[in-house]
Amino acid sequence: xxxxxxxxxGRLGLRRTVSRMLILGILAEKDxxxxxxxxxxxxxxxxxxxxxxxxxxxxxxxxEHGVLxxxxxxxxxxxxxxxxxxxxxxxxRCGRLDEVPADELSQAAALLLTxxxxxxxxxxxxxxxxxxxxxxxxxxxx
Amino acid sequence: xxxxxxxxxGRLGLRRTVSRMLILGILAEKDxxxxxxxxxxxxxxxxxxxxxxxxxxxxxxxxEHGVLxxxxxxxxxxxxxxxxxxxxxxxxRCGRLDEVPADELSQAAALLLTxxxxxxxxxxxxxxxxxxxxxxxxxxxx
DNA sequence: TTTCGTGCAAATGGTTTGCAGTGGC
DNA sequence: GCCACTGCAAACCATTTGCACGAAA
Numbered sequence: 666x667x668x669x670x671x672x673x674x675g676r677l678g679l680r681r682t683v684s685r686m687l688i689l690g691i692l693a694e695k696d697x698x699x700x701x702x703x704x705x706x707x708x709x710x711x712x713x714x715x716x717x718x719x720x721x722x723x724x725x726x727x728x729e730h731g732v733l734x735x736x737x738x739x740x741x742x743x744x745x746x747x748x749x750x751x752x753x754x755x756x757x758r759c760g761r762l763d764e765v766p767a768d769e770l771s772q773a774a775a776l777l778l779t780x781x782x783x784x785x786x787x788x789x790x791x792x793x794x795x796x797x798x799x800x801x802x803x804x805x806x807x
Numbered sequence: 808x809x810x811x812x813x814x815x816x817g818r819l820g821l822r823r824t825v826s827r828m829l830i831l832g833i834l835a836e837k838d839x840x841x842x843x844x845x846x847x848x849x850x851x852x853x854x855x856x857x858x859x860x861x862x863x864x865x866x867x868x869x870x871e872h873g874v875l876x877x878x879x880x881x882x883x884x885x886x887x888x889x890x891x892x893x894x895x896x897x898x899x900r901c902g903r904l905d906e907v908p909a910d911e912l913s914q915a916a917a918l919l920l921t922x923x924x925x926x927x928x929x930x931x932x933x934x935x936x937x938x939x940x941x942x943x944x945x946x947x948x949x
Numbered sequence: 950t951t952t953c954g955t956g957c958a959a960a961t962g963g964t965t966t967g968c969a970g971t972g973g974c
Numbered sequence: 975g976c977c978a979c980t981g982c983a984a985a986c987c988a989t990t991t992g993c994a995c996g997a998a999a
Contacts, residue, residue: 714981722979769919783896864955
């Protein structure tokens with residue numbers, strides 16, 4: 666998987682720099698979406714000289730080339746590998762981010778297209794709500 | 808409808824100030840969602856002394872009390888009347904924002920709940936994609 | 950008259966950019 | 975060696991906040 670990404674970078678004309686490899690490694694290992702700040706913190710843990718703006722430019726470039734994708738939560742962008750087409754479920758209470766395969770929402774997408782002429786992005790949508798754990802935790806407090 | 812809002816404000820303990828009435832009037836008339844900056848521009852057209860931060864605080868207070876609701880697009884918040892429960896369809900190309908009654912997506916919501924234990928917000932979701940016009944306009948260019 | 954709301958100006962915080970130097974290819 | 979990439983520092987821009995005054999209730 667990391668090999669795929671490594672290849673992809675070259676194929677897309679993106680240079681394989683230290684900082685980019687670190688970012689991909691982190692995202693592949695953690696298998697989540699992270700903010701630029703958190704990515705930078707994790708990168709600098711081993712490579713302190715890497716600048717924050719470099720991380721910004723890296724994720725921008727890789728997002729532009731489809732290697733990464735991003736969603737926005739509370740005014741900041743979260744980046745993850747764009748591997749398989751999926752949407753995002755973010756818990757408004759704990760911030761947990763889950764993924765749901767894109768085709769699970771294809772029926773809803775079809776409905777919107779026929780009823781409204783609107784074609785939603787086939788992946789990368791952000792849906793806000795409550796995760797299972799927080800729903801249970803809030804049962805009494807509601 | 809504006810009378811309802813007027814009443815609601817009092818009931819909720821929100822003072823009916825000039826700036827708030829102007830904001831509600833604009834949103835009711837235009838029947839769309841507007842950015843704070845645009846709201847401020849329209850308010851100051853007739854009342855130049857109203858400060859931008861007042862508009863910020865107004866929409867914040869009214870959103871908090873359920874009179875308004877907001878969605879975020881390209882790093883800025885758009886506010887609209889929270890009248891009927893609906894979701895949002897925003898065109899990534901032209902920025903046009905359409906509304907879709909909340910119950911049209913209830914099936915998808917049920918699916919997410921059973922399959923992922925995740926309960927999405929029953930209204931106010933933002934779905935990104937292409938509106939009918941832009942789909943047609945882009946037919947040749949894709 | 951008691952809060953709540955407002956104007957003003959300054960601060961905040963995530964993100965972007967200009968520029969000169971560095972390192973992939 | 976060329977040009978994309980990087981570090982640094984400053985700029986940006988939507989939004990927030992502290993404070994003293996003004997106005998709904």
